[in-house]
Amino acid sequence: xxxxxxxxxxxxxxxxxxxxxxxxxxxxxxxxxxxxxxxxxxxxxxxxxxxxxxxxxxxxxxxxxxxxxxxxxxxxxxxxxxxxxxxxxxxxxxxxxxxxxxxxxxxxxxxxxxxxxxxxxxxxxxxxxxxxxxxxxxxxxxxxxxxxxxxxxxxxxxxxxxxxxxxxxxxxxxxxxxxxxxxxxxxxxxxxxxxxxxxxxxxxxxxxxxxxxxxxxxxxxxxxxxxxxxxxxxxxxxxxxxxxxxxxxxxxxxxxxxxxxxxxxxxxxxxxxxxxxxxxxxxxxxxxxxxxxxxxxxxxxxxxxxxxxxxxxxxxxxxxxxxxxxxxxxxxxxxxxxxxxxxxxxxxxxxxxxxxxxxxxxxxxxxxxxxxxxxxxxxxxxxxxxxxxxxxxxxxxxxxxxxxxxxxxxxxxxxxxxxxxxxxxxxxxxxxxxxxxxxxxxxxxxxxxxxxxxxxxxxxxxxxxxxxxxxxxx
Amino acid sequence: xxxxxxxxxxxxxxxxxxxxxxxxxxxxxxxxxxxxxxxxxxxxxxxxxxxxxxxxxxxxxxxxxxxxxxxxxxxxxxxxxxxxxxxxxxxxxxxxxxxxxxxxxxxxxxxxxxxxxxxxxxxxxxxxxxxxxxxxxxxxxxxxxxxxxxxxxxxxxxxxxxxxxxxxxxxxxxxxxxxxxxxxxxxxxxxxxxxxxxxxxxxxxxxxxxxxxxxxxxxxxxxxxxxxxxxxxxxxxxxxxxxxxxxxxxxxxxxxxxxxxxxxxxxxxxxxxxxxxxxxxxxxxxxxxxxxxxxxxxxxxxxxxxxxxxxxxxxxxxxxxxxxxxxxxxxxxxxxxxxxxxxxxxxxxxxxxxxxxxxxxxxxxxxxxxxxxxxxxxxxxxxxxxxxxxxxxxxxxxxxxxxxxxxxxxxxxxxxxxxxxxxxxxxxxxxxxxxxxxxxxxxxxxxxxxxxxxxxxxxxxxxxxxxxxxxxxx
Numbered sequence: 019x020x021x022x023x024x025x026x027x028x029x030x031x032x033x034x035x036x037x038x039x040x041x042x043x044x045x046x047x048x049x050x051x052x053x054x055x056x057x058x059x060x061x062x063x064x065x066x067x068x069x070x071x072x073x074x075x076x077x078x079x080x081x082x083x084x085x086x087x088x089x090x091x092x093x094x095x096x097x098x099x100x101x102x103x104x105x106x107x108x109x110x111x112x113x114x115x116x117x118x119x120x121x122x123x124x125x126x127x128x129x130x131x132x133x134x135x136x137x138x139x140x141x142x143x144x145x146x147x148x149x150x151x152x153x154x155x156x157x158x159x160x161x162x163x164x165x166x167x168x169x170x171x172x173x174x175x176x177x178x179x180x181x182x183x184x185x186x187x188x189x190x191x192x193x194x195x196x197x198x199x200x201x202x203x204x205x206x207x208x209x210x211x212x213x214x215x216x217x218x219x220x221x222x223x224x225x226x227x228x229x230x231x232x233x234x235x236x237x238x239x240x241x242x243x244x245x246x247x248x249x250x251x252x253x254x255x256x257x258x259x260x261x262x263x264x265x266x267x268x269x270x271x272x273x274x275x276x277x278x279x280x281x282x283x284x285x286x287x288x289x290x291x292x293x294x295x296x297x298x299x300x301x302x303x304x305x306x307x308x309x310x311x312x313x314x315x316x317x318x319x320x321x322x323x324x325x326x327x328x329x330x331x332x333x334x335x336x337x338x339x340x341x342x343x344x345x346x347x348x349x350x351x352x353x354x355x356x357x358x359x360x361x362x363x364x365x366x367x368x369x370x371x372x373x374x375x376x377x378x379x380x381x382x383x384x385x386x387x388x389x390x391x392x393x394x395x396x397x398x399x400x401x402x403x404x405x406x407x408x409x410x411x412x413x414x415x416x417x418x419x420x421x422x423x424x425x426x427x428x429x430x431x432x433x434x435x436x437x438x439x440x441x442x443x444x445x446x447x448x449x450x451x452x453x454x455x456x457x458x459x460x461x462x463x464x465x466x467x468x469x470x471x472x473x474x475x476x477x478x479x480x481x482x483x484x485x486x487x488x489x490x491x492x
Numbered sequence: 493x494x495x496x497x498x499x500x501x502x503x504x505x506x507x508x509x510x511x512x513x514x515x516x517x518x519x520x521x522x523x524x525x526x527x528x529x530x531x532x533x534x535x536x537x538x539x540x541x542x543x544x545x546x547x548x549x550x551x552x553x554x555x556x557x558x559x560x561x562x563x564x565x566x567x568x569x570x571x572x573x574x575x576x577x578x579x580x581x582x583x584x585x586x587x588x589x590x591x592x593x594x595x596x597x598x599x600x601x602x603x604x605x606x607x608x609x610x611x612x613x614x615x616x617x618x619x620x621x622x623x624x625x626x627x628x629x630x631x632x633x634x635x636x637x638x639x640x641x642x643x644x645x646x647x648x649x650x651x652x653x654x655x656x657x658x659x660x661x662x663x664x665x666x667x668x669x670x671x672x673x674x675x676x677x678x679x680x681x682x683x684x685x686x687x688x689x690x691x692x693x694x695x696x697x698x699x700x701x702x703x704x705x706x707x708x709x710x711x712x713x714x715x716x717x718x719x720x721x722x723x724x725x726x727x728x729x730x731x732x733x734x735x736x737x738x739x740x741x742x743x744x745x746x747x748x749x750x751x752x753x754x755x756x757x758x759x760x761x762x763x764x765x766x767x768x769x770x771x772x773x774x775x776x777x778x779x780x781x782x783x784x785x786x787x788x789x790x791x792x793x794x795x796x797x798x799x800x801x802x803x804x805x806x807x808x809x810x811x812x813x814x815x816x817x818x819x820x821x822x823x824x825x826x827x828x829x830x831x832x833x834x835x836x837x838x839x840x841x842x843x844x845x846x847x848x849x850x851x852x853x854x855x856x857x858x859x860x861x862x863x864x865x866x867x868x869x870x871x872x873x874x875x876x877x878x879x880x881x882x883x884x885x886x887x888x889x890x891x892x893x894x895x896x897x898x899x900x901x902x903x904x905x906x907x908x909x910x911x912x913x914x915x916x917x918x919x920x921x922x923x924x925x926x927x928x929x930x931x932x933x934x935x936x937x938x939x940x941x942x943x944x945x946x947x948x949x950x951x952x953x954x955x956x957x958x959x960x961x962x963x964x965x966x
Contacts, residue, residue: 207820
């Protein structure tokens, strides 16, 4: 059975869709729940059953029902002994009791009429003991028998930022800004890492699938395809065992939304570690990546690339090569190196563009691509003409301007930078290095503009590479 | 001649050292100068000749002589009409006059007895016009005739942080912290980018070589080999035309100091752009990288890797594979992926280690490498035993702990993190994701410790990969 998952991966190409047909169902109610029971709610602040209640409480309009037979009140909310004793049937329940009590809790919730549960408790398939596997199989049976949907087990939960539901053990997630990127992850650690790192970014929903005993990638993709709050879907995958389902649903999702996927397991050790319990073997990574690309997704290799790319895809669509403009040749050269060696494409300027650039710029080192404006960049009239020339070139799909602030006169005011970037008629990325204060000012000035800003040449160039990669895979 | 440089690169392997013997001379006086003339000093704050004076003025003990026949005072300093009219022969002169006046200025300085000049002015070899090349050849002749040393032309200058000499057009460089890393760069933009990005880091000297009409990489390497303020040398190279000299001097430098080298031009376009004026062709990158490794240097691919690695090399030396410890499997898997796919090496735990880890940790997904402590990581006694076990393993050369703060009880106090990292008896990297405030607190708590801290899993893993790479190249 363990090895069977390899075949499941191969099904991406071979075909066989029975399991897929069964899997995909409606899960949208999780994201618009108005009443939530927390089974295993606790008065102890270091318990998961306490932090889940705190997470939910960020939304004053939610009806929250802590379930704990030994407490009358939890965090100021009336506690109940069981789901059955609640004044209403809650839309969903969150389960935080120890593994051995989970089956009963889910069964009780299902019998009471709850439509979906999120199981945070661990001690299932991931526990490497027979008992855990058996429990997980039982969970699946309960889901089928009662028609209840289960997220998890072994998940931190789900967060609908736009829906105002933080059904996770992380109260901090209530502070995530609203946006149009959905993050779907097979790892909770990666979600926490991403949210810490991208606290400026906005998300529509954050879902940690955990063990996927019932709700799996295809269900989530179907939901997100129909979700009007989401434009871009960022997916972190470790191992899959329903390759065909993922592929088919991803293909549909890609026809409606922009999708970027990262799968770990590129290296043999990581692959072994990441999918030890689903039995995938080293070497599957390439098959997976090809299939994802064939379905229409952009494939990236690190969590930072995942969200950097999602943010860029939310801002614009790139069709063509990258034109690099800089005032300091070294930055342009480093960016060109990263773009080309990462599989991206620098624009090949047409003859007319090259002729025009040579007439505009003095004989300095770089007047093709990257274009080094050098001190001419300080002549804003020349700069404007260079921008117009480059934007007119048919092969240019993205314009990148790189800038490391240096004196004496290279410190341009924020409104000048805004003007420069605003003049670019194609998707644009600004790589801007300066003091934290000056960077913050420039970032603020560009808010709401179509320019993506980075303080790292490496990250800027990597995103440009990913977006300019040739898309004709098949 | 242009194509001849390819042969120069090939000489790295082929041999032929005449030019090298001629090149290397003493340049240490630049870094201990006590009196400096600024030829072309200006009262106009947006002129380079003004900002250079401001840069120098950060050191109150330096005797600064602005040279400008049309001014009596510049920035409160008495100005002089010529180098000859100064009350003493300055140790060095900085030249900021337009290209057409540079030859006369340098000749005058040389005749007055100045030992070295830094030429900031551009309009030489890089200018792609015959005149520029001729001027640069004349400069070289003057250097030889008078025995004067020339840095540049077309450089922002040199900064001796430990020597208190900011001989550059960037006053901000006076604020760079003192440290034991020397940065030698062929690009000024890259230096500015690095200093903006690594403002927390300490440097001994920052040198921008510019066109290298006289002072070249080998001279700098010889100086740094003997410099007692420098432990690690970080080098950014675009193109070279004295490959043998660089190789031989780098080899000697590597026998005394730790050296990390980044060369741009990995891709064809970047290579063409970066060395258009020295004539190197695509494909040289691998030859160069192999030669650098053969000489004993660590080779990296981006500016961030350059300084991240230099900082790590200053802290510790790694001999062995990387052991990854984490509380969240996803982070460990992502790190393992990056380490392995970047050419680094994960430690292969011995049987004894694996047996011990399996007895210490409950059956969770990862108990080999990466080791996922999961919730057991919150039992500090178990954590301590895991650390001791991993550190005892002979194949472990570096221990990495990855952590994305999550509630409820995963927020460990700074002193606990310090204790954990302090217990690790081998080089250690902490990848820590949290709020900016908490991260700053942890960083502060680890100050002076042997732990390197990163807020990026990707950067942490990349450095671990670089340091654990197999070194037996030949």
